[in-house]
Amino acid sequence: MKVCSYIFFLILIGSAVMGQDTAQVQAYARRLVKAYPDCIAGIKDNYVVFKNGTRLLFDDGESKTLTELYAHPDIEDQLKALYVKGKTANPAELDDPGRVRNDSFFKTMYGATPAAVQQNLTTITWLPKTARQSLKVSRINGVDKRLQAISDELEQLPAHLLPYVQQVAGTFTWRVIKGTNRLSTHSFGITMDINTSYSNYWQWDNKTTDEQKKIPHYINRIPFEIVAIFEKHGFIWGGKWYHYDTMHFEYRPELLVD
Ligand SMILES: [Zn+2]
Known part of the structure; x- marks a missing residue:
């Protein structure tokens, strides 16, 4: 990784989101960057920052019903899913880890x-x-x-x-x-x-x-x-x-x- 992009990365990872649990947002930012190192730089001021310059709202602050979660999730909603690796039991009622997707993200x-x-x-x-x-x-x-x-x-x-x-x-x-x-x-x-x-x-x-x-x-x-x-x-x-x-x-x- 080039030095300049590394510093950029640290600034973004270190940015807090007003009114949110900073540690939790930082954990989400680290997860996004680790998963998509070619495309995502981090989270800054409640926006996910992509390396192509696009910024998408991270957390809209709304609490949603299941129907609303599917219809218009923010990226935070998408990341909340608990997908368990490895052999697991049958899915619990209405548990669909990964089916909540923010279209704009993809x-x-x-x-x-x-x-x-x-x-x-x-x-x-x-x-x-x-x-x-x-x-x-x-x-x-x-x-x-x-x-x-x-x-x-x-x-x-x-x-x-x-x-x-x-x-x-x-x-x-x-x-x-x-x-x-x-x-x-x-x-x-x-x-x-x-x-x-x-x-x-x-x-x-x-x-x-x-x-x-x-x-x-x-x-x-x-x-x-x-x-x-x-x-x-x-x-x-x-x-x-x-x-x-x-x-x-x-x-x-x-x-x-x-
Ligand atoms: Zn399919």
Whole structure:
């Protein structure tokens, strides 16, 4: 790191936010910078400062219902999620760690329009020894390299585990989440749906898109060995959500760094 950017980093990390718990904000700032060192400089005066000069409000000070949290979260709301790495029990009711997302945060890093996102996409060869599937993913934050590393590690697994990750269903598509007007992270080229033949999705199993409705059962068929490899490289898994989506992995290192 150059000396000047290092000093800039220290100033930003050291900035307090008026009326907030300074230590907590500093911890969030450290987490963001550690997760996204190429893109984020820190938090200053209640704004997340990106290295491209964009500033996004960190904490709007509002307390929100679950519906409001999904509809218009600030970045602080996004960071509050407790995603637990490793093998965990079934998700608790309405616990969806990682589904609260601030659209502007992702648009700033990966592109605000389909055309802008596509400029940052590159093609990787997924499972080159066993499937050879070409997939378009973002090169921002090294997402392409991380997925290639995941691919390499998956190919070391016992052969009976490979069908789960062969015939990947999709990576980049600019679209909203079904039943909502919220953008899916598939829009940014940072997300992968693995083989749908072995996957479960709360909307399919329960024939509803109503996020407020209690879901009668949780179903997962994805072996944990696969999940562990994705998590190691900064991807969270939709199988840890009450609104489960067991094919779905997205690059969210801010929820995985310590
Ligand atoms: Zn998905």
